[in-house]
Amino acid sequence: xxxxxxxxxxxxxxxxxxxxxxxxxxxxxxxxxxxxxxxxxxxxxxxxxxxxxxxxxxxxxxxxxxxxxxxxxxxxxxxxxxxxxxxxxxxxxxxxxxxxxxxxxxxxxxxxxxxxxxxxxxxxxxxxxxxxxxxxxxxxxxxxxxxxxxxxxxxxxxxxxxxxxxxxxxxxxxxxxxxxxxxxxxxxxxxxxxxxxxxxx
Numbered sequence: 001x002x003x004x005x006x007x008x009x010x011x012x013x014x015x016x017x018x019x020x021x022x023x024x025x026x027x028x029x030x031x032x033x034x035x036x037x038x039x040x041x042x043x044x045x046x047x048x049x050x051x052x053x054x055x056x057x058x059x060x061x062x063x064x065x066x067x068x069x070x071x072x073x074x075x076x077x078x079x080x081x082x083x084x085x086x087x088x089x090x091x092x093x094x095x096x097x098x099x100x101x102x103x104x105x106x107x108x109x110x111x112x113x114x115x116x117x118x119x120x121x122x123x124x125x126x127x128x129x130x131x132x133x134x135x136x137x138x139x140x141x142x143x144x145x146x147x148x149x150x151x152x153x154x155x156x157x158x159x160x161x162x163x164x165x166x167x168x169x170x171x172x173x174x175x176x177x178x179x180x181x182x183x184x185x186x187x188x189x190x191x192x193x194x195x196x197x198x199x200x201x
Contacts, residue, residue, distance in 0.1 A: 045080035
């Protein structure tokens with residue numbers, strides 16, 4: 001075998017190994033349902049958006065629950081921290097709610113991924129795993145700003161082109177409570193400490 005052929009063969013074998021080792025995030029195996037903290041981390045990492053519920057500060061629904069969709073990321077693909085980061089502007093109606101009351105809940109569901117669609121799981125089915133976080137939305141400090149920016153822009157590159165005069169800022173959900181529904185038998189709870197210690201894959 002010539003040297004060129006040997007190199008070509010070696011490259012082909014390497015590429016084959018990479019293909020076999022790489023699993024698209026949306027097709028990755030969800031952790032077992034009895035490992036609740038890992039499931040929560042898995043859902044948080046594989047979802048690109050969630051429904052954020054605030055207490056409305058606007059008439060005619062002031063004081064009532066108000067849910068809205070937000071893009072979210074806990075890190076670039078395969079490198080999730082578990083921290084839900086957001087790119088926000090005070091021009092947004094829900095962010096105005098948060099300025100009056102920063103308490104919120106965030107729901108993220110694998111219904112938005114091929115995991116549920118390919119298995120024909122209805123979004124309301126317990127088998128289509130979802131997680132509910134509650135806590136407080138906080139603007140990140142200067143030390144965490146670069147981390148939040150990388151987490152969001154790597155998953156939502158369009159954000160980098162959004163109008164600069166909207167005064168965008170990076171924020172995170174400081175999680176205080178976690179609920180997980182991923183199987184029959186009712187919803188389960190996870191502490192933030194258990195959540196952050198878990199390895200989602």
